[in-house]
Amino acid sequence: MDHEGIDLADLKAVERLARELLGETIICGAGTGPIEVEARDEFGPILRMTATIEVKRRTEHGGRT
Numbered sequence: 907m908d909h910e911g912i913d914l915a916d917l918k919a920v921e922r923l924a925r926e927l928l929g930e931t932i933i934c935g936a937g938t939g940p941i942e943v944e945a946r947d948e949f950g951p952i953l954r955m956t957a958t959i960e961v962k963r964r965t966e967h968g969g970r971t
Contacts, residue, residue, distance in 0.1 A: 911946075917953065920945045924955040932959060 914920050924943040931941050938959045945953040 920953050921955070924953060928955060928957045932957065 914923060924945060927943050928941055936959060938961050940956050940958045942954060942956045944951055944955075
């Protein structure tokens with residue numbers, strides 16, 4: 907969570923940063939399930955972006971979990 911915040915030029919820049927943050931979170935080893943990034947201004951949320959991580963592994967017997 908970022909309590910200070912940063913100013914971005916427009917909603918396109920907000921979306922680009924949200925994508926980068928989601929990607930970094932996944933690369934850094936987030937668990938499974940949904941990940942959410944929310945951007946806010948002084949009036950409240952302006953963008954919410956989510957990604958879901960699902961991991962399927964082969965079991966010793968060849969099935970999937």
